[in-house]
Each structure stands twice: as structure tokens, then as C-alpha cells.
Amino acid sequence: MNFMIGLISVLLVGLSRAESLEDILPDPSWASLLESSSRGHLLAIGSGNNTCEAIYSCQDCNTARVCRPTVDGSFEVVQTIPCTTDRPFCDPASGSCVSWEPESCGGPDDFICLGNGKYPDIDCTKFHACLQYQSLTFQCAVPGETYNARTQTCEPKAPCGTFDCTSAQGRKVPHSLYSGYFAYCRQENAALVVDSCPGNYQLNITSQNCEPICQEEGILEDLADCHFYYKCTRIVVNKDLAYLQRERLRCPQGQAYSKKDFLCVDENNVENCTKL
Ligand SMILES: *[C@@H]1O[C@H](CO)[C@@H](O)[C@H](O)[C@H]1NC(C)=O
Numbered sequence: 297m298n299f300m301i302g303l304i305s306v307l308l309v310g311l312s313r314a315e316s317l318e319d320i321l322p323d324p325s326w327a328s329l330l331e332s333s334s335r336g337h338l339l340a341i342g343s344g345n346n347t348c349e350a351i352y353s354c355q356d357c358n359t360a361r362v363c364r365p366t367v368d369g370s371f372e373v374v375q376t377i378p379c380t381t382d383r384p385f386c387d388p389a390s391g392s393c394v395s396w397e398p399e400s401c402g403g404p405d406d407f408i409c410l411g412n413g414k415y416p417d418i419d420c421t422k423f424h425a426c427l428q429y430q431s432l433t434f435q436c437a438v439p440g441e442t443y444n445a446r447t448q449t450c451e452p453k454a455p456c457g458t459f460d461c462t463s464a465q466g467r468k469v470p471h472s473l474y475s476g477y478f479a480y481c482r483q484e485n486a487a488l489v490v491d492s493c494p495g496n497y498q499l500n501i502t503s504q505n506c507e508p509i510c511q512e513e514g515i516l517e518d519l520a521d522c523h524f525y526y527k528c529t530r531i532v533v534n535k536d537l538a539y540l541q542r543e544r545l546r547c548p549q550g551q552a553y554s555k556k557d558f559l560c561v562d563e564n565n566v567e568n569c570t571k572l
Pocket residue numbers: 345346347484485
């Protein structure tokens with residue numbers, strides 16, 4: 297438990313007012329800490345490729361495993377062994393439990409924290425919490441529960457989404473359920489970075505940029521200029537064909553778009569909007 301207390305005191309240093317530890321850390325009744333890193337890297341957990349490649353290796357940062365060779369030259373898991381409190385870390389070099397935190401635990405599938413908040417993992421039973429570029433990886437504590445990025449908790453029967461990195465090496469892919477989040481894929485089934493688009497923007501797979509994307513009829517904020525907004529309108533072509541049209545519209549003179557009111561208001565009442 298000492299490393300956890302040490303980590304929390306490190307995290308408390310330099311916290312901005314807007315973000316608190318309580319906002320980031322989940323209640324232990326629904327999520328348990330799998331791994332922490334103060335180096336700004338999430339340690340290899342939930343990369344989606346857990347193939348055994350040696351007799352003694354690590355299942356994750358806190359679990360060792362023994363695998364045996366098979367006739368076709370690969371390995372199969374014989375047993376996984378959770379590391380204990382006095383030697384909590386699995387050392388990838390030896391596949392044994394050790395008391396010190398290995399420099400790189402589990403190989404090249406590290407995630408990187410880019411901002412504060414919680415981020416879904418490629419594995420829907422896990423998520424990452426980032427604070428001041430330091431990261432914690434959590435596993436939903438109740439078996440069968442998955443992480444819901446909208447409510448930011450683990451829930452029973454929440455749909456299981458993922459980042460599909462198939463044939464997407466070196467590209468960004470949106471989360472299959474939570475389109476504000478995207479992953480930058482380092483290889484098949486491995487995300488290097490999990491990130492989120494600003495405001496209500498979403499990743500456009502074609503342009504590879506965060507853009508206002510119409511999902512339903514309504515209004516979207518224009519992050520580039522507060523005097524503009526986007527209007528999404530459903531255009532019905534015939535009974536089988538309809539699409540969402542996006543228009544960039546300008547607020548009337550002296551007004552700016554208010555994202556909390558979803559309409560144009562006096563520009564003096566819109567925070568952080570430079571007057572024209
Ligand atoms: C997992 O990694 C090994 C070695 O890097 C590779 O041979 C194997 O095809 C990968 N499996 C999947 C499902 O990506």
C-alpha cells in the first residue's frame with residue numbers, strides 16, 4: 297500500500313483548481329487500481345495481445361505467468377500468479393514478482409497521458425485516469441461490469457466498445473461507442489495514445505482531425521470562432537434516404553454563441569469570447 301500513498305501525495309502536488317483527485321479517482325467499490333505510473337506512461341495493460349512468448353513472463357504489471365512450449369513452436373499459459381503485497385510487481389525480464397517497479401512493465405504497449413481525466417481502454421473492462429500527465433489504470437471491480445465513458449463509471453450491462461486498430465497503424469481511430477474519444481494506433485490491436493476531441497468535436501476518420509460532426513439534428517459549437525455555430529439539419533431525400541446537413545452560421549451582429557444556452561446571446565455574456 298505504500299506505493300499507493302506515495303503516488304497520491306505525488307499527484308496532489310501541483311493540482312490545478314479545476315481538477316481534484318476526487319474527480320479523477322473512482323470509488324473502490326466499482327473499480328480497483330491495476331497499475332500506476334509516475335513517468336507519464338501507462339504500463340502495458342489491456343493492449344489486446346497477451347500472447348505468451350516465453351516460459352516465464354508477465355500477464356500484466358502485477359501478475360506473473362508460466363507458459364509451456366507447444367508442438368507448433370508457440371506457448372500456452374499453464375498458470376497465472378498474482379504478485380503479493382510485499383512483492384507487488386512482475387518483472388518482465390524474469391517473469392518473477394519483485395518489490396521494485398520495473399522500468400517498463402510488460403513490453404512496448406504503453407499508453408501515454410495527454411490530458412487530465414478518464415479515458416476508455418481498448419479493453420472495455422479497464423480505463424485510465426490521468427492527472428498532471430501521471431496515469432493510473434483501473435479494472436472494473438465487479439466481474440461482468442464494463443466502463444461507461446459517458447457516466448464515467450463501471451456499470452453492469454454497459455455495452456462493450458473498443459478502439460479498432462485493425463489496419464490502422466500510425467492512424468487515429470474513434471472509440472466505437474464514445475465518439476469524442478480516439479486512439480492513435482501503434483500497431484494492430486495496440487493503441488499508443490488515447491485522446492479526446494475538444495468540446496463536442498469528433499474524429500473525422502478521413503481528415504484525421506477533430507471536427508464538428510453532425511450526429512443528430514441540432515446545434516454544434518464552433519471552437520474556432522465564438523461568433524459562429526454549426527446547424528445540423530436532417531434532409532429527407534425520399535423514404536429510404538435521409539442525411540444530416542451541416543451549415544456554418546453566423547450569430548447576429550453583437551451576439552455570440554453560448555454553449556450553455558445552445559443559442560446566440562449578447563457577446564458580453566459569453567465567456568472567453570473576444571468582441572469584434
Ligand atoms: C501478438 O503478438 C505476437 C508477437 O508480437 C504476434 O506474432 C501475434 O500475431 C499477435 N497476435 C495478435 C492477435 O495480434
